[in-house]
Amino acid sequence: xxxxxxxxxxxxxxxxxxxxxxAFALLRASGDIATALAGEGATPxxxxxxxxxxxxxxxxxxxxxxxxxxxxRGDFGQSYFFRTDVAGLIFxxxxxxxILGAASLAxxxxxxxxxxxxxxxxxxxxxxxxxxxxxxxxxALPSFFLALALIMVFAINLRMFPASGADxxxxxxxxxxxxxxxxxxxxxxxxxxxxxxALNTDYVRTARAxxxxxxxxxFKHALRNALVPVVGLVAVQLGLLMGGSVVVESIFALDGxxxxxxxxxxxxxxxxxxxxxxxxxxxxxxxxxxxxxxxxWLDPRLRAA
Amino acid sequence: xxxxxxxxxxxxxxxxxVVGLAIIAAMLFVAIFAPLLAPHDPYMQxxxxxxxxxxxxxxxxxxxxxxxxxxGRDYLSRLIYGARxxxxxxxxxxxxxxxxxxxxxxxxxxxxxxxxTFVTFIVTVRLAMPVILVALAVVAxxxxxxxxxxxxxxxxxxxxxxxxxRSTTQQIRALDYIASARTAGASTAWVLLxxxxxxIAPQLIVIAxxxxxxxxxxxxxxxxxxxxxxxxxxxxxLMISEAKSYMFFSFWxxxxxxTALATLVFAINLAGDGLRDLITPERS
Numbered sequence: 141x142x143x144x145x146x147x148x149x150x151x152x153x154x155x156x157x158x159x160x161x162x163a164f165a166l167l168r169a170s171g172d173i174a175t176a177l178a179g180e181g182a183t184p185x186x187x188x189x190x191x192x193x194x195x196x197x198x199x200x201x202x203x204x205x206x207x208x209x210x211x212x213r214g215d216f217g218q219s220y221f222f223r224t225d226v227a228g229l230i231f232x233x234x235x236x237x238x239i240l241g242a243a244s245l246a247x248x249x250x251x252x253x254x255x256x257x258x259x260x261x262x263x264x265x266x267x268x269x270x271x272x273x274x275x276x277x278x279x280a281l282p283s284f285f286l287a288l289a290l291i292m293v294f295a296i297n298l299r300m301f302p303a304s305g306a307d308x309x310x311x312x313x314x315x316x317x318x319x320x321x322x323x324x325x326x327x328x329x330x331x332x333x334x335x336x337x338a339l340n341t342d343y344v345r346t347a348r349a350x351x352x353x354x355x356x357x358x359f360k361h362a363l364r365n366a367l368v369p370v371v372g373l374v375a376v377q378l379g380l381l382m383g384g385s386v387v388v389e390s391i392f393a394l395d396g397x398x399x400x401x402x403x404x405x406x407x408x409x410x411x412x413x414x415x416x417x418x419x420x421x422x423x424x425x426x427x428x429x430x431x432x433x434x435x436x437w438l439d440p441r442l443r444a445a
Numbered sequence: 446x447x448x449x450x451x452x453x454x455x456x457x458x459x460x461x462x463v464v465g466l467a468i469i470a471a472m473l474f475v476a477i478f479a480p481l482l483a484p485h486d487p488y489m490q491x492x493x494x495x496x497x498x499x500x501x502x503x504x505x506x507x508x509x510x511x512x513x514x515x516x517g518r519d520y521l522s523r524l525i526y527g528a529r530x531x532x533x534x535x536x537x538x539x540x541x542x543x544x545x546x547x548x549x550x551x552x553x554x555x556x557x558x559x560x561x562t563f564v565t566f567i568v569t570v571r572l573a574m575p576v577i578l579v580a581l582a583v584v585a586x587x588x589x590x591x592x593x594x595x596x597x598x599x600x601x602x603x604x605x606x607x608x609x610x611r612s613t614t615q616q617i618r619a620l621d622y623i624a625s626a627r628t629a630g631a632s633t634a635w636v637l638l639x640x641x642x643x644x645i646a647p648q649l650i651v652i653a654x655x656x657x658x659x660x661x662x663x664x665x666x667x668x669x670x671x672x673x674x675x676x677x678x679x680x681x682x683l684m685i686s687e688a689k690s691y692m693f694f695s696f697w698x699x700x701x702x703x704t705a706l707a708t709l710v711f712a713i714n715l716a717g718d719g720l721r722d723l724i725t726p727e728r729s
Contacts, residue, residue, distance in 0.1 A: 151569070282669075292693075401578055416578065420578070
């Protein structure tokens with residue numbers, strides 16, 4: 141087990157370093173940093189001063205290492221647009237994105253677990269087909285179209301929820317509905333497939349043969365096993381969740397990480413974008429590492445891989 | 446597996462596939478013959494006829510069946526030309542990502558060992574990068590055009606191909622006919638292209654449909670955010686974005702391209718689902 145963990149940790153570290161090189165290259169590819177930091181109409185002299193102050197005249201590998209050292213200490217550099225440090229900016233906004241993400245995930249699970257279980261129990265029936273259609277529609281509906289439709293109905297016509305901002309819980313309802321519905325299909329498919337497999341296993345048949353009530357068999361025995369891969373999917377779907385939140389946060393002007401990333405791209409504020417990309421990649425690496433270790437702990441057969 | 450696909454009776458008993466393919470075929474027809482089908486020039490502005498509603502509204506006219514947009518351009522014509530953009534991008538992206546992902550997956554699955562470790566590593570790095578942010582950034586750097594969007598999505602979205610082809614190839618590699626081909630003196634390239642590839646084709650087709658749908662949605666999202674296809678080109682995502690400020694008075698400006706987009710992606714996913722049932726009959 142320890143060897144497995146060390147091996148996975150090593151791989152995660154190499155992946156994280158590779159991603160950091162890409163993120164570093166992204167900022168370099170975006171143009172001359174000294175000119176951007178100096179702002180519009182800066183004299184060549186002041187650009188030269190900035191180049192020296194920030195150490196931008198050193199060789200690229202040296203710059204990369206010093207940047208990596210700064211990042212490791214939590215210093216992500218300066219925003220061109222907001223003129224503040226990137227780390228502070230990101231941590232000021234991350235809360236809203238976490239709330240949105242958690243609420244969307246809760247909605248997705250609340251939809252996908254009961255529907256997936258129903259579809260699995262009545263596999264092949266009308267219910268199963270209706271659930272499959274619902275999931276296909278969720279995949280086909282562009283999140284921004286759904287968002288605008290929800291705004292039209294619930295913000296403009298019914299005036300139930302605000303269309304933009306992040307001041308109270310009411311601001312999160314429509315964005316969370318949009319994002320939650322958007323990420324529901326993959327969860328629903330996994331719950332359905334996992335349930336069908338679990339219901340066909342020997343121990344569920346044994347439980348049934350023993351005459352345990354059907355409801356107990358489904359919930360106590362089958363569902364628990366069907367949910368194990370769902371935990372892993374949460375980590376993997378972080379990318380989907382984040383991609384969706386860029387679109388959704390921009391539409392609802394919800395002041396979170398996705399909106400910040402979108403703004404930073406529009407303003408060509410690449411240090412901020414670099415920080416967000418790096419942070420998301422690291423979150424993905426850490427989450428998959430954790431889910432791999434948990435799975436290996438649950439299922440010793442996986443440790444050999 | 447391949448024999449099953451060619452049996453017409455089983456194909457017809459699969460309603461998902463039939464309906465999905467029918468809608469895709471209709472959209473392809475519209476896209477290919479857009480210049481003949483569009484009633485007006487999709488770029489022709491008419492300031493005197495702005496935001497005319499579709500024909501089923503009281504103020505609608507048969508001259509502009511789906512109305513006109515905020516610049517007075519015929520909405521049906523723009524919708525028809527928009528199908529071209531969506532389909533061109535969907536298929537081109539998958540042509541690129543499919544080649545990259547399949548090559549990586551074949552090599553990793555067939556050779557195993559260090560090659561496999563290396564490919565798994567690149568796939569992990571790719572999965573760790575947030576696609577939409579990288580795509581938005583690249584478009585912001587290089588400027589928006591159909592070709593930039595195709596290139597960036599094609600170079601980013603090969604991960605699913607690589608993962609599935611790798612595991613399928615691993616299973617096939619162990620089979621007898623691969624061993625006998627090798628014993629017969631076939632070169633590695635021959636074995637990969639003539640023995641392995643045809644046998645993973647069904648799985649490839651299923652992933653390709655999922656990926657075409659996903660690329661179409663991704664382009665729409667990029668264009669919606671203003672960092673995809675640029676105006677005045679009619680892309681469905683861009684049409685929704687342009688109509689956003691007029692949403693309150695003319696919601697149909699958003700509903701029409703939105704419905705078109707959802708219908709196309711739904712049809713592709715439906716066909717993909719049907720195909721999957723066809724190649725793995727035990728699932729249905």
